[in-house]
Amino acid sequence: MNPRDRIKLLGVGLAGLGVAGVAQAQSQGPVSAKPISSEPWKVAMQLSDGLEQAYEGLINIQNVLxxxxxxxxxxxxxxxxxxFLLNGTKTPQGALFEGLIGSLANQGVQFKACVNTLTFLRIPKKRVVLEATFVQTGVYELVKLQSEGWYYIKP
Incomplete structure (x- = not known):
């Protein structure tokens, strides 16, 4: 057998292995996450860029949970x-953020609203959804959480 025929035969064999691997992976279904630690991971998420980012971030949390x-x-x-933390605000798809926030809060997600931002924008605290608590400064809260071992994410 000449070298070119050997290469062709090797290529056919490798291609067959690849197809078998794909077929096996497809039959196994979704792969679940494997925990690195017995303790639950703690994630602090910054939402500061607008409603699109807020919606994307909340959907990411929903998927991870x-x-x-x-x-x-x-x-x-x-x-x-x-x-997004104000009563009556709609997602880019037209649903109320309140429903998504309520669903996530029922799964243990905490929401914190920055008082400095509310004050600057002249938004009364009473407009903020019931699930949210208040922190004086959002950036400070994120730094504090990171110092306490929380992972930081900004979608």
Missing amino acids: QLDPKMRFIVVGYGKAIH
């Missing part, structure tokens, strides 16, 4: 995104 319901999240809202 389907994989690992033990994960803990604190969402800190400030800046342009503070409006």
